[in-house]
Amino acid sequence: MRFADIDSYGHVNNVRFFDYLEDARVSMLWERPRDGEGNRLDLVVARQEIDYRRPLNFRPDPVRVEVWVTEISRSRFTLAYEIRDDATLYAEARTILVAYDSAAAWPRRLGEDEVAFLRRFSAPA
Numbered sequence: 001m002r003f004a005d006i007d008s009y010g011h012v013n014n015v016r017f018f019d020y021l022e023d024a025r026v027s028m029l030w031e032r033p034r035d036g037e038g039n040r041l042d043l044v045v046a047r048q049e050i051d052y053r054r055p056l057n058f059r060p061d062p063v064r065v066e067v068w069v070t071e072i073s074r075s076r077f078t079l080a081y082e083i084r085d086d087a088t089l090y091a092e093a094r095t096i097l098v099a100y101d102s103a104a105a106w107p108r109r110l111g112e113d114e115v116a117f118l119r120r121f122s123a124p125a
Contacts, residue, residue: 011055017091018048021081024065025095028079028121033113041114042100046076050093056083063090069121075099075107077118 005016034040056063063085071078081093101108110118 005058009055011057014050014052017050017052017056017083017093020063020065020083021048021050021067021093021095024067024081025079025097028067032117033111041108041111042102043097044100045095046098047096048093050091052091053089056090061085067121068123069118070094070123072110072115072118072122074109077110080123 005012005019007013029043032040063083066082066084067079069077070080076096076098079095079097081091081095082089083091083093099108099110099114100106
């Protein structure tokens with residue numbers, strides 16, 4: 001949590017929650033499979049939604065952003081998140097990411113290695 005995240009009401013501004021989600025998503029997906037030249041395969045955010053549960057006030061103690069995969073299809077997958085500490089759930093969120101071919105400017109299929117990577121982060125059934 002950064003002091004700059006706080007709004008005039010003394011709590012984390014609602015837009016800053018999306019920054020927290022992005023930080024968690026990038027951290028989780030950083031080591032995903034690459035193409036033959038060592039480049040990360042492109043992904044784009046198709047949809048993002050958040051449900052705010054409690055105000056998050058500025059404090060020295062960190063909060064956690066827990067993230068996991070809930071759905072995988074041919075060209076897209078869904079991530080679920082909770083922004084929380086041990087006692088309080090501050091927000092729940094969901095992001096749909098689409099595998100994307102930048103050269104063709106069109107969605108692409110997820111490779112088998114990408115699907116295997118994502119399954120490592122699937123919530124237990």
